Amino acid sequence: MKYDLTKKPTRGAQRTLESFSTTMIALLSKEPFEKISVNEICDISNFPRATFYNYFDDKFDLVAYCWYVIAQEIEVDQATGLKAETTLITYFDRLYDVFKNNQMLLDNVLQYNDFSGQLVNSFINYFKNKLQEILTKSIDYSKAGLPVELIVDHCSQTVVLVLKWIFLKHHEADKQRAHEYLEKLLNIEHFI
Amino acid sequence: MKYDLTKKPTRGAQRTLESFSTTMIALLSKEPFEKISVNEICDISNFPRATFYNYFDDKFDLVAYCWYVIAQEIEVDQATGLKAETTLITYFDRLYDVFKNNQMLLDNVLQYNDFSGQLVNSFINYFKNKLQEILTKSIDYSKAGLPVELIVDHCSQTVVLVLKWIFLKHHEADKQRAHEYLEKLLNIEHFI
DNA sequence: ATATTGCTTATACAAGTGTCTAAATCTAAA
DNA sequence: TTTAGATTTAGACACTTGTATAAGCAATAT
Numbered sequence A, B: 001m002k003y004d005l006t007k008k009p010t011r012g013a014q015r016t017l018e019s020f021s022t023t024m025i026a027l028l029s030k031e032p033f034e035k036i037s038v039n040e041i042c043d044i045s046n047f048p049r050a051t052f053y054n055y056f057d058d059k060f061d062l063v064a065y066c067w068y069v070i071a072q073e074i075e076v077d078q079a080t081g082l083k084a085e086t087t088l089i090t091y092f093d094r095l096y097d098v099f100k101n102n103q104m105l106l107d108n109v110l111q112y113n114d115f116s117g118q119l120v121n122s123f124i125n126y127f128k129n130k131l132q133e134i135l136t137k138s139i140d141y142s143k144a145g146l147p148v149e150l151i152v153d154h155c156s157q158t159v160v161l162v163l164k165w166i167f168l169k170h171h172e173a174d175k176q177r178a179h180e181y182l183e184k185l186l187n188i189e190h191f192i
Numbered sequence C: 001a002t003a004t005t006g007c008t009t010a011t012a013c014a015a016g017t018g019t020c021t022a023a024a025t026c027t028a029a030a
Numbered sequence D: 001t002t003t004a005g006a007t008t009t010a011g012a013c014a015c016t017t018g019t020a021t022a023a024g025c026a027a028t029a030t
Helices: A011-028 A038-045 A049-055 A059-074 A084-101 A103-112 A118-138 A148-168 A175-186 B011-028 B038-045 B049-055 B059-074 B084-101 B103-112 B118-138 B148-168 B175-186
Strands: none
Touching: A011 A038, A011 A049, A011 A059, A011 A103, A038 A049, A038 A059, A059 A084, A059 A118, A084 A103, A084 A118, A084 A148, A084 A175, A103 A118, A103 A148, A118 A148, A148 A175, A148 B148, A148 B175, A175 B148, B011 B038, B011 B049, B011 B059, B011 B103, B038 B049, B038 B059, B059 B084, B059 B118, B084 B103, B084 B118, B084 B148, B084 B175, B103 B118, B103 B148, B118 B148, B148 B175
């Protein structure tokens, strides 16, 4: 990302970011990601290509920013000080809500993009990485004597696996059932 | 893949496939995947671009074929009729060997490509998908009452997680230790 | 109000991509 | 060995990409 998201954006920058991300999200429901060109995004957003490249490295970068925007909608406090197991469930629930709130977008996207393609992958990975960051901070030892990093990766990928199963492969399940899946697969109490 | 790998290739086709894949594998140790162009591959291999596109859709397609070639080196019989748990370990061991045999290539690749980038991902996913196919055939029920497809995905991704940990993140571990990781993370006997 | 600074934009460039044609060449079977 | 069918190839096409430059514009501080 060329644009620095930490500093507060000017009104203009806000409009630009918003415009590009809205256009991208709209296009994702209309054509496969690989057919979307920076030209098209700029034509629709009414900005010159040069402006696009002032903000983003490429369309992957923009789409990652879109996930960031979507994640913002929900993600709030950092919920510190909880024990690892609780943190995991807490964030699982939040991600469950993000996926649920964007079910429609996901459905549209899957009409044009492979389940295992780059686009869906970037979506999934965005949230997996978020979770990894969070878990890394809250897990610091392992009952089973396994390397912590390995456990963090394992938990994160299992969380998104369950979410994929429910929301991308359409095996609807309420939160309770989702917890059940997660607990059976993870056997959390075994290693943290 | 434009070329049909099921029919037996003519001598010419064999030469062409071999030439392109050798070139790609060589280039992977010299520059990041995104810098590798079809033009460059063709120049080095001494084939015109048109020929490249007779065989492959794009460079992703070629690189997937490279993984196919690498997998061929090892993968032999289909080891049918074993119980699911044994199948899992059997194929884990084979993948362990594939990764070990290509340690040098992997090391080189990681000099130029992100651990989470497209290239490494395509490598990992190739083997994850293979394993999924195999496990799907050998697992048909679940002790824990979980959907079988979910279990298959979970096992496959955990297997490649351990291999990533050992061979891509360089936490060397012999097969025995690798089994230990796998068993602790998976708790196989809990659900199959 | 004016100068300063920084972002936006028009335009151009050198490269790459994937497709298509028609001619040249190969190959496998009669 | 010949020939019909398939494959390879040269060349061109319309399009995309990411970068660079210099002109234009807008907000800020003096």
